Amino acid sequence: MSEPRLVEVRRNVLKQNDIIARALREQFRATGVFVVSLVSSPGSGKTTFLEKTLTQLQPRYRVAALVGDLATENDAVRLARSKAPVKQITTGTLCHLEAAMVQGALIGWELPQLDFLFIENVGNLVCPSSYDLGESLRLVLMSVTEGEDKPLKYPTIFNSADVAVVTKNDLAAAVEFDWNAAQANIQAVRPGMQVFRVSAKTGEGMDDCLNFLGQRLAEQRAVVRM
Amino acid sequence: MHELSIAMGIVDAALEESERRGGLQVSAVHLRLGALSGVVKDALLFSYEMACQHTALQGTRLIVEDVPVVVFCPRCQEKRALPSIQSFTCPECGAPTRDILQGKELEVFALEVEE
Numbered sequence: 001m002s003e004p005r006l007v008e009v010r011r012n013v014l015k016q017n018d019i020i021a022r023a024l025r026e027q028f029r030a031t032g033v034f035v036v037s038l039v040s041s042p043g044s045g046k047t048t049f050l051e052k053t054l055t056q057l058q059p060r061y062r063v064a065a066l067v068g069d070l071a072t073e074n075d076a077v078r079l080a081r082s083k084a085p086v087k088q089i090t091t092g093t094l095c096h097l098e099a100a101m102v103q104g105a106l107i108g109w110e111l112p113q114l115d116f117l118f119i120e121n122v123g124n125l126v127c128p129s130s131y132d133l134g135e136s137l138r139l140v141l142m143s144v145t146e147g148e149d150k151p152l153k154y155p156t157i158f159n160s161a162d163v164a165v166v167t168k169n170d171l172a173a174a175v176e177f178d179w180n181a182a183q184a185n186i187q188a189v190r191p192g193m194q195v196f197r198v199s200a201k202t203g204e205g206m207d208d209c210l211n212f213l214g215q216r217l218a219e220q221r222a223v224v225r226m
Numbered sequence: 227m228h229e230l231s232i233a234m235g236i237v238d239a240a241l242e243e244s245e246r247r248g249g250l251q252v253s254a255v256h257l258r259l260g261a262l263s264g265v266v267k268d269a270l271l272f273s274y275e276m277a278c279q280h281t282a283l284q285g286t287r288l289i290v291e292d293v294p295v296v297v298f299c300p301r302c303q304e305k306r307a308l309p310s311i312q313s314f315t316c317p318e319c320g321a322p323t324r325d326i327l328q329g330k331e332l333e334v335f336a337l338e339v340e341e
Contacts, residue, residue, distance in 0.1 A: 009243040011334040013235045127228035129264035155311045156264045191322030
């Protein structure tokens with residue numbers, strides 16, 4: 001009977017995705033476009049937030065969006081109302097976007113013509129956390145109706161994000177949302193993360209959040225020019 | 227659930243590494259799985275069997291080594307393993323930290339080979 005032997009290979013399973021993501025990040029940086037990916041559970045208000053964001057940024061910035069969805073094109077149709085260029089990525093049964101899908105969707109796009117590109121991931125708080133899309137900033141959304149403990153239930157995705165947006169703040173009183181508890185839970189899984197509290201419906205808090213994005217764009221461009 | 231596509235990635239990686247070494251007789255694949263990898267172990271083990279079917283890895287085992295999150299504590303100036311991914315604070319002194327040293331691994335570490 002032969003003895004089994006261990007052959008060390010040390011191979012990252014997501015290597016292929018990471019290589020493409022790195023190339024995308026370099027391309028985004030070189031062309032000066034600031035790329036924001038949006039992750040959240042289904043129904044958290046991603047599309048409404050993004051529609052308002054595209055509309056409000058447009059007088060000052062050139063914006064576009066890629067939107068991932070399992071089967072429908074409903075979100076792309078809604079976002080197109082903002083008049084910004086929008087492209088749908090239908091993932092079929094796949095529960096998340098991968099870097100290769102973003103790369104494929106961008107074929108034919110003139111990135112230097114853009115200031116902001118938004119990538120709306122499939123509504124899912126689990127799977128997207130494993131896949132780098134080359135984004136400059138990952139924004140995680142949670143709505144007040146989902147409860148304050150969302151970050152503790154899905155720590156991996158909150159930890160992988162750079163900024164959090166709490167949506168549907170117009171409903172906060174109705175659902176007795178505990179802002180301090182939510183803030184504490186977010187800080188527990190991602191210390192120091194900046195959190196914005198918005199209602200895309202009433203417009204409350206949107207300006208602060210969009211000014212923050214404008215600042216980050218300016219910072220990225222300043223670094224590239226140096 | 228993205229464990230099936232991850233499992234297929236593991237099978238592809240293991241096959242490629244085996245072929246690169248002249249076609250090894252693999253009996254098991256050793257994987258290092260970080261607590262922050264976003265992958266559920268049980269779902270992965272279940273998916274692995276499916277992903278192996280009709281490949282040279284059919285019938286092999288997937289052996290998963292759980293890798294805890296290790297952070298650097300800015301106050302203690304020490305590496306600390308986190309007991310839970312629900313709190314990114316030093317288990318010794320309570321200081322918050324976002325300096326993650328380990329825990330995102332999703333790595334085919336070794337192939338177990340029959341001689």
